[in-house]
Amino acid sequence: MQPITLKGRKIVEGHCKAEALVSTKPISFLGGVDPADGKIIERDHDLYGACIKDKVLCFPHGHGSTVGSYVLYSLAKKNCAPKAIINQTADPVVVVGAIIANIPMIDQIEIKKITTGDIAEVDAHKGIIKIWKEKGAKQACI
Amino acid sequence: MHLTKEEERIYDGEFCWANQVCMKILVRLGELFKAKKLIPISSSHVSGVSYKTLGDAPTEFLEALAKANAKVKVKSTLNPQSLDCNFLCKRLPSDLYEKQMNVLNCFEKMGFTSSLTCTPYYLEKPKKDVHLAWAESSAVVYANSVLGAWTNREGGPSALAAAIIGKTPDYGMHQAENRQPKVLVKLEKPLLDDVEFGALGIFLGKILKDEIPIIQGLEKASKDNLKQLGAALATAGMTNMFYHKLPRIKTEKIEKISVQTSDLKRTIEKLTTTSTKTPDLIFVGCPHCSLNEIRQIAKLIGSRKIRKETEFWVCTSRHIKEKAIKHVKKIERNGGHVLTDTCAVVTWTEKLGIKTIMTNSAKTAHYVPTLNKAQTILAPLKECIKKACEG
Numbered sequence: 001m002q003p004i005t006l007k008g009r010k011i012v013e014g015h016c017k018a019e020a021l022v023s024t025k026p027i028s029f030l031g032g033v034d035p036a037d038g039k040i041i042e043r044d045h046d047l048y049g050a051c052i053k054d055k056v057l058c059f060p061h062g063h064g065s066t067v068g069s070y071v072l073y074s075l076a077k078k079n080c081a082p083k084a085i086i087n088q089t090a091d092p093v094v095v096v097g098a099i100i101a102n103i104p105m106i107d108q109i110e111i112k113k114i115t116t117g118d119i120a121e122v123d124a125h126k127g128i129i130k131i132w133k134e135k136g137a138k139q140a141c142i
Numbered sequence: 143m144h145l146t147k148e149e150e151r152i153y154d155g156e157f158c159w160a161n162q163v164c165m166k167i168l169v170r171l172g173e174l175f176k177a178k179k180l181i182p183i184s185s186s187h188v189s190g191v192s193y194k195t196l197g198d199a200p201t202e203f204l205e206a207l208a209k210a211n212a213k214v215k216v217k218s219t220l221n222p223q224s225l226d227c228n229f230l231c232k233r234l235p236s237d238l239y240e241k242q243m244n245v246l247n248c249f250e251k252m253g254f255t256s257s258l259t260c261t262p263y264y265l266e267k268p269k270k271d272v273h274l275a276w277a278e279s280s281a282v283v284y285a286n287s288v289l290g291a292w293t294n295r296e297g298g299p300s301a302l303a304a305a306i307i308g309k310t311p312d313y314g315m316h317q318a319e320n321r322q323p324k325v326l327v328k329l330e331k332p333l334l335d336d337v338e339f340g341a342l343g344i345f346l347g348k349i350l351k352d353e354i355p356i357i358q359g360l361e362k363a364s365k366d367n368l369k370q371l372g373a374a375l376a377t378a379g380m381t382n383m384f385y386h387k388l389p390r391i392k393t394e395k396i397e398k399i400s401v402q403t404s405d406l407k408r409t410i411e412k413l414t415t416t417s418t419k420t421p422d423l424i425f426v427g428c429p430h431c432s433l434n435e436i437r438q439i440a441k442l443i444g445s446r447k448i449r450k451e452t453e454f455w456v457c458t459s460r461h462i463k464e465k466a467i468k469h470v471k472k473i474e475r476n477g478g479h480v481l482t483d484t485c486a487v488v489t490w491t492e493k494l495g496i497k498t499i500m501t502n503s504a505k506t507a508h509y510v511p512t513l514n515k516a517q518t519i520l521a522p523l524k525e526c527i528k529k530a531c532e533g
Contacts, residue, residue: 009174011174026379026380028377030195030513031508031512035197041512042512043415043511043512060351061380062380063347063378063379063380064376064377064378065279065377065509066189066277066278066282066298066301067195067196067298068297069190069297069298069299069300070196070197070199070203070298070299071195073199074196074197074199074200076199077199089351089352089380090174091380092171092175092294092295092296092300093295093297094297095171095174095297096171096297096298096299097297097299099167099171100167100203100299
């Protein structure tokens with residue numbers, strides 16, 4: 001099967017291939033994600049209960065607390081961070097978190113084109129993400 | 143991005159490791175957001191001071207910077223920590239106190255002022271049009287919107303990096319063209335109380351993303367109410383600024399949004415998560431109280447006593463507590479607790495057996511279910527105090 005290629009802007013370099021976890025809602029890492037295990041804990045979030053560990057985490061943008069950068073750093077140190085972060089619009093809080101946690105990150109991607117359960121190959125150096133549409137692999141981590 | 147010779151030397155590691163790490167954070171941010179240069183800042187304010195929200199790994203990052211002799215270049219203040227040294231530290235396990243003091247020592251070693259407040263502008267008001275590197279999203283919105291200073295919403299580590307370097311990349315809110323309003327917000331009815339200001343912030347934050355609104359009908363709003371609005375706006379979105387007075391621009395062509403009273407009512411109802419009417423804790427002071435708010439609280443309590451069944455916390459900075467000492471004494475005589483250096487959200491209320499928190503802050507109501515594992519009741523200040531005194 002031919003992958004779909006999406007081109008965005010490099011934020012933090014790196015390469016990975018993993019399952020996509022996609023949200024239509026912004027994420028606040030402080031208060032929104034449990035730093036102990038990477039589970040989404042914000043009530044009413046469309047990913048409530050899902051785990052971001054080892055996923056290619058796609059969401060529109062960050063919001064809320066500026067401590068969110070440190071939460072990403074903690075997650076990385078506990079091996080609970082996402083493999084990569086894909087945003088529509090990057091904000092400084094998530095960007096700085098990805099920089100100090102060394103999580104590959106791309107923004108300016110139309111994330112609607114990605115579905116939870118797709119296999120995503122991220123080449124952050126080139127700002128490219130390749131998507132393989134997988135059937136039946138949805139929300140494997142919930 | 144253009145770097146001066148000295149900046150390049152820092153970037154290349156000719157000075158200490160800490161300076162190099164900080165410079166790299168700033169340069170990467172700057173390049174990403176197309177800054178042409180670094181600009182000097184008047185002050186920095188960092189978030190990520192509470193050990194509860196930081197945890198161990200970021201603490202190690204701070205320890206490494208402090209050990210490598212990082213020193214602040216400009217006036218740099220700190221957000222609240224996870225406990226105070228008079229009231230909460232006696233009720234929480236001593237190892238948490240020690241871990242918090244370790245975090246604080248790292249910051250003090252780097253030359254930070256132990257302001258321990260989310261309202262650094264009450265300690266020293268930034269001048270209009272100065273450039274700042276502030277984290278603490280509520281203070282960012284207040285600085286841009288009410289004080290007329292210029293700051294991006296820094297992440298905790300980038301505000302820290304800016305403090306050590308004394309500069310910030312020149313992008314975003316530091317450039318006049320990015321401070322232009324994009325949306326005109328009309329209110330169906332004037333806002334009634336503090337909770338409606340907060341609810342408007344949450345409602346707008348969710349729909350605006352990062353667009354700057356002009357909000358009509360706020361000409362007579364108090365600074366305390368604008369503080370509530372800004373804190374909630376930053377909680378729910380990426381917006382760093384709002385206009386509360388009509389700027390001198392043509393508004394015919396910009397997008398218009400009208401906010402109905404029912405939108406605010408729904409937002410307030412959603413932020414209350416329980417039907418119980420008996421909170422374990424009533425908390426005001428998110429963001430930290432101003433002198434005027436403490437005066438108002440003392441006045442509202444009047445001669446009544448706080449009921450023994452509930453705790454009543456008023457959180458503020460040491461600076462304001464000292465200035466408001468007459469009112470503080472009255473609140474404390476009547477059974478309330480005026481805490482400094484911390485707040486309910488960044489301490490371990492669950493370890494004190496607190497399961498329901500009543501507050502007048504929409505920001506607190508948003509965070510309490512996850513950060514405090516408690517239910518929330520959002521109600522105006524007057525109702526919070528009535529509940530504290532009369533049940």
